[in-house]
Amino acid sequence: MKRIYEIVKEINDTTQSVNTLIYQKYNKLLDENIPSAQDLLLTTIHQHKELTIREIAEKLKITPSAASQQVSKLANLNYVNREINEKNRREILVTLSRKGVEYIDKQEKVERIITEKLYAKIGEEKLIAFRDILLDIKQVAEDEFK
Template sequence: MKKNSLLHMEIKQLSDLISQLFSDEIRNLVKDEEFVRLSSKQLMLLDLLYQKPLTMNEIAEAFQMTASAASQLVKKLEADNYVKREINLENRREIHVLLDTKGKHYNQKLEEMEMYILDKYYGKLENEDLIQLKDILGKLYHIAVEEQ
């Protein structure tokens, strides 16, 4: 076992526990919301579409599924106004999927809940601790990017 392997595992375990606690709290906050009935794949798609519209092929690739399965995933969300399809005006054979009214609402609520949780917990740390945490996470991020 390497010199700091135990320490690395303890850090990972704490990070995982914190992530799980935050996820559980978000789940409790959304339990009365309509989108609580959406599947994990549907929620993941809404998260991806929040970043940018995707083509059906990009959705199929992201979920490692067939184009037909991707179309079914989109169809269910489209029926409930979470997403909509638009023809790409530059390539009329290509269809873009983007967030519709309920999809935008979902992402807005998720952002609000995340900010609530971050303020609730990070707000209890001293400013110096937050700066140190940000610096350490930034260093770790840059190491990971360089190693790719």
């Protein structure tokens, strides 16, 4: 077990080092005023196109109050739009604004650059193996933490 811990520690340390190098290189292309919780919220809205506050809370595993506060902050910064749901007037629908879409577009541009500059040089076979290992770890985590 000690050997596995050492391997996992080395993986985590290496991952942190790579992420730090990427952040230092590409941070200028991104909007550094968005904290990670709000970035995750923007990404979640992007993935689903339109969500209610309740759905956001469920997907991010936070309280509806916390979701509402995060949405309000992003709305004040013009990253999201809030509209009353015409089908259920008690619900607020949240979508990305033009600025929110531009933020996601910047993220995706940086992901493409990183893919080209780093991951493409690793080779498809190794990337597939890496992806498969990560999917295995994700499955174990989901099973373990249900």
